[in-house]
Amino acid sequence: MTNLFILQLLNGVQLGILLFLIAAGLTLVFGIMDVINLAHGVLYMIGAYLIATFAALTGSFWLGLLLMLPAAVAVGYVVERVVIRPLYSRSHLDQVLATFGLVMIVNEGVKILWGTSPLSVPMPDILSGSIPLIGPLQYPVYRLAIIASGLAVAAGLYVVVNHTRVGMLLRAGATNREMVSALGVDIGKLFSTVFALGAVLACFAGAIVAPILSVDTGMGESVLILTFVVVVIGGIGSIRGAFLGAILVALVDTLGRTFGPILLRAVMDPAAAGQTGRTLAPMLVYILMAAILFARPAGLFGRRTT
Amino acid sequence: MSITAAVRPRVSMRIWFAILIFAAFALLPVVSALTDDPFLLLIGTRIVAYAIAAMALDLILGYGAMVSFGHAAYLGFGAYAVAILSRFGVTDLSLHILGAVTLSAIFAAITGAISLRTRGVYFIMITLAFGQMAYFFFISLSSFGGDDGTPLQARSTLFGSQALESDLTLFYTALALLIVLFALATRIVGSRFGRVLIGTRENSVRMEAIGLAPFRYQLTAFVISGCMTSVAGVLLANQAEFVSPAFMSWHRSGELIVMVVLGGIGNLTGAIGGAVVALLLEDWLAMLTEHWRLVFGVFLILMVLYSPHGITGALERLRGVRK
Numbered sequence: 024m025t026n027l028f029i030l031q032l033l034n035g036v037q038l039g040i041l042l043f044l045i046a047a048g049l050t051l052v053f054g055i056m057d058v059i060n061l062a063h064g065v066l067y068m069i070g071a072y073l074i075a076t077f078a079a080l081t082g083s084f085w086l087g088l089l090l091m092l093p094a095a096v097a098v099g100y101v102v103e104r105v106v107i108r109p110l111y112s113r114s115h116l117d118q119v120l121a122t123f124g125l126v127m128i129v130n131e132g133v134k135i136l137w138g139t140s141p142l143s144v145p146m147p148d149i150l151s152g153s154i155p156l157i158g159p160l161q162y163p164v165y166r167l168a169i170i171a172s173g174l175a176v177a178a179g180l181y182v183v184v185n186h187t188r189v190g191m192l193l194r195a196g197a198t199n200r201e202m203v204s205a206l207g208v209d210i211g212k213l214f215s216t217v218f219a220l221g222a223v224l225a226c227f228a229g230a231i232v233a234p235i236l237s238v239d240t241g242m243g244e245s246v247l248i249l250t251f252v253v254v255v256i257g258g259i260g261s262i263r264g265a266f267l268g269a270i271l272v273a274l275v276d277t278l279g280r281t282f283g284p285i286l287l288r289a290v291m292d293p294a295a296a297g298q299t300g301r302t303l304a305p306m307l308v309y310i311l312m313a314a315i316l317f318a319r320p321a322g323l324f325g326r327r328t329t
Numbered sequence: 330m331s332i333t334a335a336v337r338p339r340v341s342m343r344i345w346f347a348i349l350i351f352a353a354f355a356l357l358p359v360v361s362a363l364t365d366d367p368f369l370l371l372i373g374t375r376i377v378a379y380a381i382a383a384m385a386l387d388l389i390l391g392y393g394a395m396v397s398f399g400h401a402a403y404l405g406f407g408a409y410a411v412a413i414l415s416r417f418g419v420t421d422l423s424l425h426i427l428g429a430v431t432l433s434a435i436f437a438a439i440t441g442a443i444s445l446r447t448r449g450v451y452f453i454m455i456t457l458a459f460g461q462m463a464y465f466f467f468i469s470l471s472s473f474g475g476d477d478g479t480p481l482q483a484r485s486t487l488f489g490s491q492a493l494e495s496d497l498t499l500f501y502t503a504l505a506l507l508i509v510l511f512a513l514a515t516r517i518v519g520s521r522f523g524r525v526l527i528g529t530r531e532n533s534v535r536m537e538a539i540g541l542a543p544f545r546y547q548l549t550a551f552v553i554s555g556c557m558t559s560v561a562g563v564l565l566a567n568q569a570e571f572v573s574p575a576f577m578s579w580h581r582s583g584e585l586i587v588m589v590v591l592g593g594i595g596n597l598t599g600a601i602g603g604a605v606v607a608l609l610l611e612d613w614l615a616m617l618t619e620h621w622r623l624v625f626g627v628f629l630i631l632m633v634l635y636s637p638h639g640i641t642g643a644l645e646r647l648r649g650v651r652k
Contacts, residue, residue, distance in 0.1 A: 117637065121629065124633070127629070130622065132623060255451060306462050316446065321447070322451075
């Protein structure tokens with residue numbers, strides 16, 4: 024039981040790290056640019072497809088990852104220029120519609136370019152296999168590597184946001200956009216940077232998770248909604264909130280699915296517990312979100328909305 | 330005085346447009362018989378059902394500025410009310426609608442009360458998340474087919490008769506419901522309640538200042554809208570004779586918003602027109618290419634960028650009416 028718990032805890036943290044990488048960009052785009060971007064999940068999917076292609080072309084996961092990053096920047100730049108930029112001054116409703124259109128375009132475009140059958144990305148040799156944790160407990164090295172690289176990116180992001188000039192502008196932009204532009208900061212350039220940064224983080228998440236998932240057109244969808252929950256819980260515009268929210272959501276989801284039915288079995292008969300557990304587990308994160316919002320409508324670290 | 334004078338003729342104009350649309354719908358079975366294409370009736374029923382849903386969504390989106398991105402959930406509640414009640418031997422359409430409306434009212438009251446504590450982007454994302462919650466609930470409902478859904482044994486009965494098994498009766502029943510609900514929605518919008526709702530859309534702080542609690546009005550509108558949408562779900566389940574969680578995916582919620590905006594928000598007739606145009610466009614594009622979503626996505630982006638007020642806006646520009 025303890026072993027299962029540790030295993031699921033690690034799985035939860037790994038999912039949380041991925042969610043954080045996606046949510047960080049999303050929350051910045053919301054917070055600084057005041058743009059609701061439904062196409063953010065699609066960027067995660069593009070990251071996975073890009074590394075699948077580049078890894079197959081070069082025969083190496085690492086070269087693929089290296090090529091994926093500039094491609095991700097390019098994708099982010101083009102999307103911002105063509106679709107997002109005209110939407111800055113528009114209502115949230117318009118942004119929802121246009122980015123919803125973008126989701127349709129990209130999903131269909133991916134089907135045309137890569138076909139509908141799922142792709143797989145080979146795991147790099149150096150990171151395959153498992154290492155022993157405690158006693159007989161083994162854990163795949165690659166998943167640990169995901170956790171490590173995610174934490175490294177989170178730390179890097181922390182340094183950039185809190186100790187650099189760009190980070191200062193980011194924080195200022197998330198607090199009061201009008202004031203920042205009134206002080207003579209080139210807001211257009213700042214927005215492009217933020218969007219490209221978010222795109223790279225989402226693509227990176229998609230790329231590193233590609234070897235342990237099948238890469239298909241639906242992969243952006245489920246993640247997008249979970250990421251929304253993370254951003255709402257953490258508070259829009261807050262990186263710290265995104266981190267805590269991501270870990271919280273992932274742990275509740277992962278542990279709830281495994282231990283929900285086990286806990287329920289203590290109070291009801293096994294068959295009913297299994298059915299109730301399966302029904303309740305996927306709803307847990309939304310119940311968590313509702314509870315947090317009930318207490319704090321602007322999320323854990325959000326500014327109060329008026 | 331001058332304001333009412335300017336508004337009145339346009340409102341009645343819209344009602345004339347609506348009557349025109351209803352008349353065109355009523356003639357559809359004739360077309361279907363003449364062209365010997367019984368499939369038209371099923372397409373017609375589907376369009377009428379979505380018109381109800383779009384109108385219901387416009388009630389809160391257009392008149393209350395509440396962008397609900399989870400409205401497909403209510404379509405699902407309506408559809409599953411048919412499936413679940415039928416399974417337990419309750420087959421009458423009126424009871425199916427009653428069940429759907431009750432379930433939707435409860436869900437809308439709870440999630441609406443939580444969602445309305447927030448504004449703007451938060452509201453959009455929270456309604457989306459609640460919609461997904463309902464979606465996952467029905468996916469895990471294995472006795473009703475889970476992810477795959479389940480076919481209906483039979484359509485709802487109409488006061489004990491099997492009349493709805495005929496596509497023609499189902500179509501006219503749907504149309505009758507659309508007309509009744511349109512009349513109801515028009516009354517709501519024109520009532521004191523509707524005026525307060527529009528007031529909260531324009532400036533909720535000011536409404537509060539003159540002594541009205543916006544929250545109560547918004548929540549009531551949210552619940553009414555959810556219930557109305559679930560009626561569309563009941564019709565859709567009967568039309569397809571099949572229910573599945575696909576009725577409530579977030580893409581469906583997005584399509585409902587597209588219909589409302591396409592027609593021009595804050596305009597019940599426009600929402601109906603928007604549903605007609607969006608569904609016909611989808612069907613037409615799907616006939617031309619299997620990648621119709623690509624074309625539809627491009628159309629959506631262009632519409633947002635170049636025609637923000639939808640069809641109504643374009644028509645009014647043609648007629649030289651200025652907002």
